[in-house]
Amino acid sequence: MSTSGHTPGRFAPGTFRPGPSRAPAVQMLKSQAKIETLLFLRHGEQQLVSLVIPLGMLVIFSLLPLTGLDDPVDSVYPMTLAVALMGAGFTGQSISVAFDRRYGALKRIGASGVPTRILIAGRIAAVLAAVVTQLVVLTAVALVLGWRPDFAGALPAAAFLIVGAAAFTALGLLLGGTLSSDLVLALGNTVWFLLMAAAVVTVLDPALPVPLTVALDVLPSVALTHGLLEAAAGGFDGGALLVLVVWGVGGTLAALRWFSFTMDAD
DSSP states (O other), X not given: OOXXXXXXXXXXXXXXXXXXXXXXXXXXXXXXXXXXXXXXXXXXXXXXXXXXXXXXXXXXXXXXXXXXXXXXXXXXHHHHHHHHHHIIIIIIHHHHHHHHHHXXXXXXXXXXXXXXXXXXXHHHHHHHXXXXXXXXXHHHHHHXXXXXXXXXXXXXXXXXXXXXXXXXXXXXXXXXXXXXXXXXXXXXXXXXXXXXXXXXXXXXXXXXXXXXXXXXXXXXXXXXXXXXXXXHTTOOOHHHHHHHHHHHHHHHHHHHHHOOSSOSOO
């Protein structure tokens, strides 16, 4: 009676046993970004804050005699674009993350092996996708209202949109990833409103007292608005970009340090 021999090296190591391992970072990022983008675009409340309200502001401030500006759409369009980005990056993400933590969704994501940095990067990618939608819609309406772009500012505008999206998303994740959902719901909307008010005031009333102007200039919403205003005129505001970078780096480092996938008590 003969026995069949085993041929060494016939099968690759691991063929007949599980070999679980974490997916490559690029693959995880692509999957996470796709999921986050679809969830964001399906969420009606986030669309209200990030698109409907800015669109209403653009039309009202451009058509009604409320601003005292000679060509209001030239200033109002960059301002509303900044407001839209804040809504998508800060308010939308903070509230979304907080309730994902509350109901255990982020706990499951964390258990799947997705690290915090991939979650943050995926959320930033989702916000950038939302910004593209905002940019198309708001730009189309602004053109109808009489806005004429200076293409020399296209690259500076793109830089401010990318850095602004990263900064506000990081700040939103910091808020939503550290506090309770009820507190985030209140703070997210309140802080967004205050940041929006600061941006609106600096555009509609440029003759503010110097101390107040200096104080407002360090806010990320005002820096983003000033940067987009300057870019729309064909220029570049390096100081405003630096302010956004500082907020973005600080928010990212803080989120990486204190972000929690779970919520102990709510």
